[in-house]
Amino acid sequence: MPKIAVVTGAGAGVGRATAEEFARRGFDVALLSRDPDRLQAAATELGRHGVRVLPIPTDMADSEAVEAAADKVEQQLGPIDVWVNIAMATVFAPVSKLSAKEIERATRVTYLGQVHGMMAALSRMRTRNRGTIVNVGSALAYRSVPLQSVYCGAKAAIRGFTDSLRSEIIHDKLAIHIAMVDLPAVNTPQFDWALNKMGKRAQPVAPIYQPEVPARAIFFAATHKRRDVWVGFPTVKAILANRIAPGLIDRYLATAGYSGQLTDESAPTDAPANLFKPVPGPYGAHGRFDNKARNGSWEMFTNRHRTAFFAIAAVGGLGLVAGVHQIAKRLGV
Template structure:
C-alpha cells in the first residue's frame, strides 16, 4: 500500500529537498507551493527518477481555503494523507523601523498561519482515520531571535507555541496522531537571493551552513520515528541552550554581530527579486549559492538518530573514567 506525504513550500529550498527525500523512500508526494511551473517540473522529476506518483498544486499557504482545497485534491488523486510537512516560509531582511504593517502581516501569514492552515487541513482528515503524522518545521530563531528578521523570528516563536498547545490536545483526545517539530540551523537555500531585502547588501546565512538535504533527512526521520522534537545541527543546540543561560549577553552580542553576520559586502542590485507578495519565477532548486561553504552532515542529527547507542557509549565512557580515577586514588 502506497504512503502519501504532502509538503508545503515544495518548490525550492528545504521543501524541495524534503520531497526528494520522501520520494527516494518510496512515498507518493503532494507538492504545494505558489509557483506552478516550478512544482510541476519538480513533480515530473520525482515521477521520472523514483517512479512515484507526484501531484503539484499551486497553493498560497496564507490562504486557509486554498490549503483545504489542496488537501482534498491530493486525497482525490493519491489517497489518504499519511504525513503532512509544513515547510513554507517567508522572511524579510530589514530592521523593524523599515518594515510596513503589510509586510509583517504577509510574512506572519505565510510562516506562522501557513503552518496552522496546513496542520488544520491534515488534522481534520487524520482525526477521522485516527492515524497520521504532522511535521512542523521550526528554527533556532524560534528560540533566539536575531536582528533584521523580526517577522520570521516572531512567526517561528508562534509556531512553537501553537505546536505545543496542539500536542497536549492530541494527547488529551488519545489520538493516534504523531505531531513533531524539527528546528533548523542556517541552510543553503535560495531564500537569501529572493527574500525581500532592504539593507542594500546581499544577504547570507550565518555560518556554519548546512545543505538542505541535512534538514530533509531530519524531517523524514522525525516523521517516521516517535520523536517529540529534533534539533538539527550543533549551532541550533547552542543557540537554544545559550539563550536560556545568558539572554542579555546574547542581546548585546547580536546588536553588532547580528548585522554583519547576515550581510555580505556585495551590493544588492536595484532590481533584486523579492518573493514576499508574489513568487519569483525561475529554475530554483533546493540549493542556494553557498555550496562551497555548506556542510553535508550533522553530528547532532547523528546522535539523535542513534541516541540509544550514543548514550550507551557515553555512559560506558563515563563509567570508565570513574573507574580510572578510582584506581588512581587508590594508588
C-alpha cells in the same frame, strides 16, 4: 500500498529537498507551493523515483486554498499519512523599516501557513485516527536575531501552537503524532529572493548546511515518532546559550547579528522579492553557497541518543559557559 506525504514550500529550498527525500524513500508526494512552473519541474524530477507526484499550486497563507489542496490530494492520491509544513517567507530589515503589510504577509505565510497545514491535515487524520504532522521550526524560534523579527516571531508562534495541539491530541487519545524539527542556517534560494531592505546581499550565518541535511532529519522525524529534532550543533548551541545568558547574547547580536547576515556585496537594485508573489525561475533546493555548505552534521543527535547527549551536555556545559565568557570579553562586560 505506498504511503502519501504532503510537503509545503516544495518548489525550492528545504521543501524541495524534503519532497525528494520522501519520493526517494517510496512515498507518493503532493507538492504545495505558489509557482506552478517550478512545481511542475519538481514533479517531473521526483517522478523518476517511480512514485506518484501531484503538484498543486497553493498559497499557504490562504486557508481555503490549503483545504482545497488537501481535498485534491485525498481524491487523487489517497489518505494523507504525513503532512510536512515548510513554507516560509521573511524580510531582511530592522523593525523600523518594516511596513504593517509586510509584517502581516510574512506572518501569514510562515506562521498561519503552518497553522492552516496542521488544521487541514488534522481534520482528515482524526477521522482515521492515524497520521503524522511535521512542523519545521528554527533555532531562531529560541534565539531571535536582528533583521529577521517577523520570521523569528512566526517561528516562535509555531512552537506555541504546536505544543498546545500536542496536549489536545493526548487529551483526545488520538494516535496522531506531531514532530517539530528546528533548523540551523541552510543553503537555500531564500537569500536571493527574500525581500531585503539592507542594501547588501543577505547570507546565512555560518556554519551553513545543505538542504539535504534537514530533509533527512524531517524524514526521520516523520517515520520514527520523535517529538523534537534539533538539526546541527549550532542549533543546540543557540538554544542553550540563550538559556544561560540571554541579555549577553542580545548585546552580542547587536553587532554580530548584522555582519553575520550580510555580505560586503551591494544588493542589486532590481533584486527579486517573493513576499507578495512568487519569483519565477529555475530555482531548486540549493542556494548560491554550495562552496561553503556542509553535507552532514550531528542532525538528530539529541533524539537518537538523548541520554548520552544530556550526559555530555552536563560535562560540556563548562565549555558553553566559557564560550559565553569569551563573548562577554568581546563586549567589554
